[in-house]
Amino acid sequence: MTASAPAIRVQGLGVRFRRNRGGRRSIMDLFSDRSRRSKPGEFWALRDVAFDVQPGEAIGVVGRNGQGKSTLLKLVAGVMIPDEGDVQVHGGVAPLIEITGGFVGDLTVRENVKLTAGLHGMSRAGVARKYDGIIDFAELGDFQDTPYKHLSNGMKVRLAFAVVSQLEEQVLLVDEVLAVGDKAFREKCYARIDELLSEGRTLFFVSHNERDLRRFCSRGLYLDKGRLALDAPIEDVLARYDADYPVG
Numbered sequence: 001m002t003a004s005a006p007a008i009r010v011q012g013l014g015v016r017f018r019r020n021r022g023g024r025r026s027i028m029d030l031f032s033d034r035s036r037r038s039k040p041g042e043f044w045a046l047r048d049v050a051f052d053v054q055p056g057e058a059i060g061v062v063g064r065n066g067q068g069k070s071t072l073l074k075l076v077a078g079v080m081i082p083d084e085g086d087v088q089v090h091g092g093v094a095p096l097i098e099i100t101g102g103f104v105g106d107l108t109v110r111e112n113v114k115l116t117a118g119l120h121g122m123s124r125a126g127v128a129r130k131y132d133g134i135i136d137f138a139e140l141g142d143f144q145d146t147p148y149k150h151l152s153n154g155m156k157v158r159l160a161f162a163v164v165s166q167l168e169e170q171v172l173l174v175d176e177v178l179a180v181g182d183k184a185f186r187e188k189c190y191a192r193i194d195e196l197l198s199e200g201r202t203l204f205f206v207s208h209n210e211r212d213l214r215r216f217c218s219r220g221l222y223l224d225k226g227r228l229a230l231d232a233p234i235e236d237v238l239a240r241y242d243a244d245y246p247v248g
């Protein structure tokens with residue numbers, strides 16, 4: 001990676017979904033030419049989205065419910081393939097949402113930490129070195145042999161953040177699941193995010209909380225109806241969002 005290579009490069013990105021997946025096609029569709037089959041309710045969840053993120057930048061993604069924020073996060077995390085355009089990430093991604101969803105319910109906390117850290121490229125020695133710190137951070141010392149499925153929702157998020165914040169990937173993807181943690185734990189997470197940013201990591205942060213967005217992010221991306229409506233300093237993005245959708 002050269003000094004000037006962006007941490008994230010997104011070009012012409014588009015993702016299309018079908019609104020009514022369970023919706024019935026007509027029997028005639030089954031016999032018709034595939035390309036002429038009706039595709040009921042197809043829509044672009046994201047289209048023509050393009051931006052670069054430089055290493056060390058902290059970007060906040062804002063927009064109303066259903067405007068494509070989580071979809072964008074999944075594309076940057078590399079767990080979804082776009083229908084158009086592409087996403088390049090340099091230095092790897094540590095995605096909070098995917099880690100939360102990737103834990104295995106029947107495995108213990110200990111087994112899950114080893115499995116997930118390993119899947120995200122941490123060596124056995126690395127896991128051994130970081131394991132105690134992860135458990136301490138998550139405050140789950142008494143739950144190491146508990147099956148993951150028996151943790152409370154807040155505990156699950158603690159574990160996910162504890163793991164994700166120990167990975168050595170360049171880009172940290174943080175979404176709203178953090179809001180499930182209690183106030184004290186959230187503060188601890190925020191302090192850890194500050195630390196990672198000061199080390200030069202890149203933050204890609206989806207939130208509905210303006211205070212949190214202002215705290216971390218210098219730049220914002222405003223998604224509206226699947227389009228990138230504004231890419232600007234976070235204050236300008238929040239002002240435009242508030243003007244488009246005033247409260248009350």
Ligand SMILES: Nc1ncnc2c1ncn2[C@@H]1O[C@H](COP(=O)(O)OP(=O)(O)OP(=O)(O)O)[C@@H](O)[C@H]1O
Nearest residue numbers: 017018019045063064065066067068069070071072
């Ligand atoms: N797998 C899927 N299949 C069909 N439609 C989907 C799928 N995933 C998301 N969508 C749709 O794509 C659009 C964008 O969803 P997305 O989850 O990215 O929104 P969001 O901005 O993250 O919303 P929120 O603020 O509520 O989390 C929505 O209309 C949603 O219903």
